Amino acid sequence: MMAGYVQNGVFSEALEIFHTMKSDTNLAPDETTLSIALSAIAQLGHSEEGVAIHSYITRNGIKLDGKLGVSLIDMYAKSGRIETALQVFDGIKEKNVDHWNAMIGGFAIHGFGKLAFESFLKMQKLRVKPDGITFVSVLNACAHSGMVKEGVICFEIMGRVHMIKPEIQHFGCLVDIFARAGRIKEAMTIIEEMPVEPNDVVFRTLLSACSNLENSVQRPTVNHAIGMDDYGSGTYVLLSNIYARFGMWNRVRRVRVMMKERKLRKVPGRSWIELDGTFHEFFVGDGSHPRVAEIYSVLDNWSLDSRVESFRLQSKLEPALFPVGS
Structure with a gap:
C-alpha cells in the first residue's frame, strides 16, 4: 500500500502507514519498506525523518548496496544535503549504476554540472556501464551549467560508445543545452531532425529560450507548437506571452481563442x-x-x-x- 501511495503522489499518507508499522513491535521494516519511506520523505522534504531512518539502518547493520542506498542518496540530495549524499555514496563499496545515477542526479539538481560530468567520466574509467537515466541526468546538468561542449560529448558517447538509442528525454535535454546557451538555430535544427515526434516539454523548452528573440517566433518549428491538440496550457501561455512581448497581437488573440476552444486554463505555479x-x-x-x-x-x-x-x-x-x- 505504501508503494501505491508514493506512485500516486500521496506521500504523507505513505509516511503515516510507515509510522503505524513502526509502532507495531511485531512489524520490523525491511529494506523495501525503508526505501519507499525514504522516497516519500524526499518528495516532502522531511529530512529529519530521513536522518532517523539512516540511523536505524546504521544501528541494524543494513547494507546499502541495493535500492535502499539509492533511496538514501536521493533523499539527502533532494533535501539539499548534497555533502551527506556524497558521504553515503562514498561509503557504499559495491556501487551499481543506480547509485551513480542518484549521485549524478543530485549534482544536477544543485547545479553542479562539472561534478556531474566528471562523475560520468569516472564511471567510464571504472567500467560502470551507464544507462538511459545516466545520460538524462548528465545532459540535464550540462544544460543548467552552460556546458554545451560537454553535453554534446555525452550525447555522442551515448549512441556511438554505449549503443543507447536516444529517447525524447535525451533530445529534450540537448535542445535545452543549446537553447539556454542562446544557440536557438541549433536547438531548432535538433527538433526538426530528431527521429521522434517532439512533445510539449521540448517545445516549451525552446519557447522559453525564444522569449527574447523576435526572429525566432517567425520560424515554422516554433509556430508548430500552436497547432498541436494535445499540449498543455503552459505551452500556449508561454507562446502568447512571447507574441505579446513583440506586439504580435493577432497571434496573441489566436492563441487565446484556441485555449478557450480546447478548454485550457492557466494553472498558476505554486x-x-x-x-x-x-x-x-x-x-x-x-x-x-x-x-x-x-x-x-x-x-x-x-x-x-x-x-x-x-x-x-x-x-x-x-x-x-x-x-x-x-
Missing part, C-alpha cells in the same frame, strides 16, 4: 512550506501574504548567499569525489 506545524502556500505573483516584504528581502539575500555557497561546495566536493591519483 509552492508551499511547513513552519511550526502551519502550511504556507504561495502562488506566482501573489503578494497577499502579510509578511511578503520580509519574505522577498530574505529571498534576495539567499540568492546571493546561494551563489557563494555553490562555489564553496563545488571547491569542497571536487577533491572529495576525485582525490589526487584517482
Whole structure:
C-alpha cells in the first residue's frame, strides 16, 4: 500500500502507514519498506525523518548496496544535503549504476554540472556501464551549467560508445543545452531532425529560450507548437506571452481563442512550506501574504548567499569525489 501511495503522489499518507508499522513491535521494516519511506520523505522534504531512518539502518547493520542506498542518496540530495549524499555514496563499496545515477542526479539538481560530468567520466574509467537515466541526468546538468561542449560529448558517447538509442528525454535535454546557451538555430535544427515526434516539454523548452528573440517566433518549428491538440496550457501561455512581448497581437488573440476552444486554463505555479506545524502556500505573483516584504528581502539575500555557497561546495566536493591519483 505504501508503494501505491508514493506512485500516486500521496506521500504523507505513505509516511503515516510507515509510522503505524513502526509502532507495531511485531512489524520490523525491511529494506523495501525503508526505501519507499525514504522516497516519500524526499518528495516532502522531511529530512529529519530521513536522518532517523539512516540511523536505524546504521544501528541494524543494513547494507546499502541495493535500492535502499539509492533511496538514501536521493533523499539527502533532494533535501539539499548534497555533502551527506556524497558521504553515503562514498561509503557504499559495491556501487551499481543506480547509485551513480542518484549521485549524478543530485549534482544536477544543485547545479553542479562539472561534478556531474566528471562523475560520468569516472564511471567510464571504472567500467560502470551507464544507462538511459545516466545520460538524462548528465545532459540535464550540462544544460543548467552552460556546458554545451560537454553535453554534446555525452550525447555522442551515448549512441556511438554505449549503443543507447536516444529517447525524447535525451533530445529534450540537448535542445535545452543549446537553447539556454542562446544557440536557438541549433536547438531548432535538433527538433526538426530528431527521429521522434517532439512533445510539449521540448517545445516549451525552446519557447522559453525564444522569449527574447523576435526572429525566432517567425520560424515554422516554433509556430508548430500552436497547432498541436494535445499540449498543455503552459505551452500556449508561454507562446502568447512571447507574441505579446513583440506586439504580435493577432497571434496573441489566436492563441487565446484556441485555449478557450480546447478548454485550457492557466494553472498558476505554486509552492508551499511547513513552519511550526502551519502550511504556507504561495502562488506566482501573489503578494497577499502579510509578511511578503520580509519574505522577498530574505529571498534576495539567499540568492546571493546561494551563489557563494555553490562555489564553496563545488571547491569542497571536487577533491572529495576525485582525490589526487584517482
